[in-house]
Amino acid sequence: MLEILELMPKKRPFWDQYVCQSPHGLPLHLSGWQDVMVQTYGYETRYLTAVSQDRIVGVLPLFFVCIPLVGSVVRTMPGGLCADSDAAAQALLAAGQAWAQQKRAKRFWLADSRICRPGDLQTTTAHVHWTLGVRGDEKTLWQQLDGNIRRQVRIAQRHGLTVELGRSGALLPVFYNVFARFAHQAGTPLFSRAFLENVVAVFPDGFHIVVVWQQKRPLAAYFQLEMAGTVYGMWGAALREFLPLRPVYLAYWEIMRYAGQCGYHTLDMGRSPAGSNAAKFKGQWGGTAHPVYQQIAHFGGQANGEANGRFQWVTDLWPWLPFPLAQFLGPKLRRHMPFA
Structure with missing residues (x-):
C-alpha cells in the first residue's frame, strides 16, 4: 500500500537518510531547504513523502511562488523528485499537481530533474550537467x-x-x-x-x-x-x-x-546551457554530460518559452543599471524566481 504523506518535523531525519542513501538523491532534496526557503522568502511549502510499509520510497519538495506577468507556480527544488520506482514517482506527481490545482496555480514545474518522468508534462532539455570522477x-x-x-x-x-x-x-x-x-x-x-x-x-x-x-x-x-x-x-x-x-x-x-x-568519488560540475561556452569548458575536464529536464504541467498559463520571453528585457537592461541599484533590486526580483 503506497501512501503520500506530508513531512512532519519529527520525520526529517528519515527523509534526509533516504535522500543520502538513494542513488537519485541530491543535496537540494534535503529537508533543510524547507527552512531556507521559508526563512528567506516566506514561501508556502509542501514536502511530500511516498511511504510503503512504513518505509520512505520517494520524496517531493515543493514550494508555491507568485511570478509577476506569469502567475502563481508550484515548483520543486532544483533536482525534481527522488523516488525508488515509477509508481512512487507517479503518486508523488499526482499529489503535487493536485496541490497546484488546489492553490489555483498556473503551472506545476518539475525543475532541473535528472530523470525524465513520463506523463502529460511539457518537457524541455536546454541544459546539461557534467560529472567527473575524482x-x-x-x-x-x-x-x-x-x-x-x-x-x-x-x-x-x-x-x-x-x-x-x-x-x-x-x-x-x-x-x-x-x-x-x-x-x-x-x-x-x-x-x-x-x-x-x-x-x-x-x-x-x-x-x-x-x-x-x-x-x-x-x-x-x-x-x-x-x-x-x-x-x-x-x-x-x-x-x-x-x-x-x-x-x-x-x-x-x-x-x-x-x-x-x-x-x-564524483564532482558534479553543475548545469550549463547545452552547447554554451560554459558547457564546453566543463567538457574539457574529461567528464560526462547528462541532460537536465524541465517538465511542466500547465493549468491555463502560458507555455514556458512564452513566459520566459517576457523577462528578456530584464537581462538586456540589467548590466546598464548602476551596480548599487542592481544590488538593491536584484533580491526583490529573485524573490519571485529564486532558482531562475
Missing part, C-alpha cells in the same frame, strides 16, 4: 587531465594566483561580492546574501567556498555543496576583466583536488 591522489588526478587544462592551471600559478578554501562561512561575504559583480555583468538579478547565510546556517557541515586571489584581490569564487560521495558545484563566478589570468582553471583544479583528498 578518485585518486593529487598526482593521479593531475595526470588524468588534458594537457591544455594543465597548461592553463600553470598560467594561473605563474601569475601568482592563490586559492583559499573555507568551510566555516567566513568567505561568504567575499564570495557574494564576486558573484554579485559577475551577475551584474551577465544581466542576471541576484538573490540576497541572506539566502546564502541561511544555507550556511542550515547546512553547516555540507558546503565549502573556494576563492581565487591575486594578492588581496578576489578574482573568482565558487560555492559547493557536499553530500554522500559527491561534491556539487552550485554557484560560481569569475570577474571578466581577470579571465586572461585563468582563475577559473585554477579554481576547478583546486575543487577537484580537494574532493579527491577528502574521499569523494
Whole structure:
C-alpha cells in the first residue's frame, strides 16, 4: 500500500537518510531547504513523502511562488523528485499537481530533474550537467587531465594566483561580492546574501567556498555543496576583466583536488546551457554530460518559452543599471524566481 504523506518535523531525519542513501538523491532534496526557503522568502511549502510499509520510497519538495506577468507556480527544488520506482514517482506527481490545482496555480514545474518522468508534462532539455570522477591522489588526478587544462592551471600559478578554501562561512561575504559583480555583468538579478547565510546556517557541515586571489584581490569564487560521495558545484563566478589570468582553471583544479583528498568519488560540475561556452569548458575536464529536464504541467498559463520571453528585457537592461541599484533590486526580483 503506497501512501503520500506530508513531512512532519519529527520525520526529517528519515527523509534526509533516504535522500543520502538513494542513488537519485541530491543535496537540494534535503529537508533543510524547507527552512531556507521559508526563512528567506516566506514561501508556502509542501514536502511530500511516498511511504510503503512504513518505509520512505520517494520524496517531493515543493514550494508555491507568485511570478509577476506569469502567475502563481508550484515548483520543486532544483533536482525534481527522488523516488525508488515509477509508481512512487507517479503518486508523488499526482499529489503535487493536485496541490497546484488546489492553490489555483498556473503551472506545476518539475525543475532541473535528472530523470525524465513520463506523463502529460511539457518537457524541455536546454541544459546539461557534467560529472567527473575524482578518485585518486593529487598526482593521479593531475595526470588524468588534458594537457591544455594543465597548461592553463600553470598560467594561473605563474601569475601568482592563490586559492583559499573555507568551510566555516567566513568567505561568504567575499564570495557574494564576486558573484554579485559577475551577475551584474551577465544581466542576471541576484538573490540576497541572506539566502546564502541561511544555507550556511542550515547546512553547516555540507558546503565549502573556494576563492581565487591575486594578492588581496578576489578574482573568482565558487560555492559547493557536499553530500554522500559527491561534491556539487552550485554557484560560481569569475570577474571578466581577470579571465586572461585563468582563475577559473585554477579554481576547478583546486575543487577537484580537494574532493579527491577528502574521499569523494564524483564532482558534479553543475548545469550549463547545452552547447554554451560554459558547457564546453566543463567538457574539457574529461567528464560526462547528462541532460537536465524541465517538465511542466500547465493549468491555463502560458507555455514556458512564452513566459520566459517576457523577462528578456530584464537581462538586456540589467548590466546598464548602476551596480548599487542592481544590488538593491536584484533580491526583490529573485524573490519571485529564486532558482531562475
